[in-house]
Amino acid sequence: MKTSLEVEYWVVDESGDLVSPGTLLDMSEQIDPEFVEPMIELKTTPCDSMTELQGEFLDLLERVITAAREQDKRLVPLATPLSSSPADIPFREKRGTDLQRQIVGPTFDDARVCAGTHVHFEQSNVPDQLNTLTAIDPAFALVNSASHYRGEPILGCARPYLYRRSCYSACPEQGQLWSYVDSVDEWEQRLESAYESFRERALEHGVDTAAFEDEFEPYGAVWTPVRLRKEVPTVEWRSPDTALPSQIFPLVESIGSLVSHADAHGTAIDGEPTSDARSDEPLALPAFDTVESTVDAAIQHGLEDSSVQQYLRQLGFDPSSYTPLADQLPDKHLSDREAAALRLEAADALESELSTRRVHA
Numbered sequence: 001m002k003t004s005l006e007v008e009y010w011v012v013d014e015s016g017d018l019v020s021p022g023t024l025l026d027m028s029e030q031i032d033p034e035f036v037e038p039m040i041e042l043k044t045t046p047c048d049s050m051t052e053l054q055g056e057f058l059d060l061l062e063r064v065i066t067a068a069r070e071q072d073k074r075l076v077p078l079a080t081p082l083s084s085s086p087a088d089i090p091f092r093e094k095r096g097t098d099l100q101r102q103i104v105g106p107t108f109d110d111a112r113v114c115a116g117t118h119v120h121f122e123q124s125n126v127p128d129q130l131n132t133l134t135a136i137d138p139a140f141a142l143v144n145s146a147s148h149y150r151g152e153p154i155l156g157c158a159r160p161y162l163y164r165r166s167c168y169s170a171c172p173e174q175g176q177l178w179s180y181v182d183s184v185d186e187w188e189q190r191l192e193s194a195y196e197s198f199r200e201r202a203l204e205h206g207v208d209t210a211a212f213e214d215e216f217e218p219y220g221a222v223w224t225p226v227r228l229r230k231e232v233p234t235v236e237w238r239s240p241d242t243a244l245p246s247q248i249f250p251l252v253e254s255i256g257s258l259v260s261h262a263d264a265h266g267t268a269i270d271g272e273p274t275s276d277a278r279s280d281e282p283l284a285l286p287a288f289d290t291v292e293s294t295v296d297a298a299i300q301h302g303l304e305d306s307s308v309q310q311y312l313r314q315l316g317f318d319p320s321s322y323t324p325l326a327d328q329l330p331d332k333h334l335s336d337r338e339a340a341a342l343r344l345e346a347a348d349a350l351e352s353e354l355s356t357r358r359v360h361a
Contacts, residue, residue, distance in 0.1 A: 161299050
C-alpha cells in the first residue's frame with residue numbers, strides 16, 4: 001500500500017519572528033505554500049515502503065532547511081506559533097480562503113494558527129481504511145506539539161481544539177470527525193449532504209452561487225480529520241500536529257501497520273479495541289461513542305489522561321515511547337519574545353535530528 005506524507009512548518013527569521021518563505025517555495029514541486037504567509041508544506045510522492053518514505057522526506061527537508069539557513073530563516077515544527085494572534089498572521093491572496101472566511105465566520109481565523117501532518121494511504125479496502133483511521137484518531141496526542149494559543153496554555157492539544165471545536169464549530173460536518181461507514185457510497189452520501197449544507201450556509205452569508213460553485217466541489221469542501229481524496233486516490237488522516245521526524249515516523253509506521261491489517265482482513269466494531277497484527281482476524285475497533293469521548297479527553301488533557309493512554313495501548317501504541325513537544329513547553333503565559341525563543345528551540349531540535357542523520361549516514 002503506497003503511503004505519502006505532507007508536513008507543514010512555520011518559517012521564522014533568526015529572531016524567531018514569523019516570516020514569509022519567499023523563494024523557498026521555488027525549490028521543488030514538492031513544496032507548497034499554505035493559506036497563511038509564514039507557513040510552508042513539504043510533501044512526498046507515494047512511496048512503497050516506510051524506508052523509502054522516510055528517506056525521501058528527510059532528503060527534501062534537509063535541502064529546504066539548508067536553503068532557509070542561507071536566507072537567515074528557520075523551519076519550526078510546532079502546531080501553533082504559541083503566542084501570535086490570528087490577526088498577526090496574514091492570509092495569502094486566495095479566493096477560496098476569502099470565501100471560507102465569509103461562510104464559516106470569525107472563528108475561521110483560528111485555522112490560520114494551525115500547522116499539521118497529513119498521511120495519505122493508497123485506497124484499497126476503503127470502508128475499513130476509513131474506519132481504522134477514525135478509530136485511531138486520538139493518536140494525535142502522541143505527537144502533540146502545542147498547548148498554547150495567543151500566549152496562553154489553553155488545553156492539552158491546542159491544534160485539534162482550534163481547528164475542530166473552534167474554527168468549524170458552526171460547520172461541524174466540514175471539519176469534525178465523522179462516524180464509521182459501511183460503504184464508500186455511504187461516505188459519499190454524507191459528503192454530498194455536507195456540501196449542500198455548506199452551500200446553503202454560503203448563500204445565507206451572501207456568497208454568490210456561481211462564485212461558490214466555481215471554487216468548491218464536494219471533495220474539496222470538507223476538511224475533516226479523515227477524508228477521501230481524489231489524488232492517487234488516497235484515504236487521508238489529517239489529525240497529527242507537525243512534529244519532529246523522530247516522532248512522526250514511528251507514528252506513521254504504526255498506523256500504516258494497522259491500516260494494512262484492516263485492508264487485508266477487514267474490521268469488526270465490537271467496542272473492545274485490539275491490534276494483534278499477527279492474527280488473520282478482522283481488526284477490532286471500539287464503538288464510535290468511545291472514539292469521540294477519547295478524542296475529547298485527548299484534546300483536553302493530551303497524554304496526561306490515563307483513559308487516552310489506555311485506549312492507545314489497546315490499539316497497539318506505546319505512549320511511553322513518545323515525548324510530545326508540547327509537554328516540554330512551560331505551563332504559563334508566554335510573552336511574544338518567550339514564544340519566539342521557543343520557536344527557535346524547536347527549530348534547533350529539528351536541525352539537530354538532521355545533523356544526527358548525516359553523522360550516521
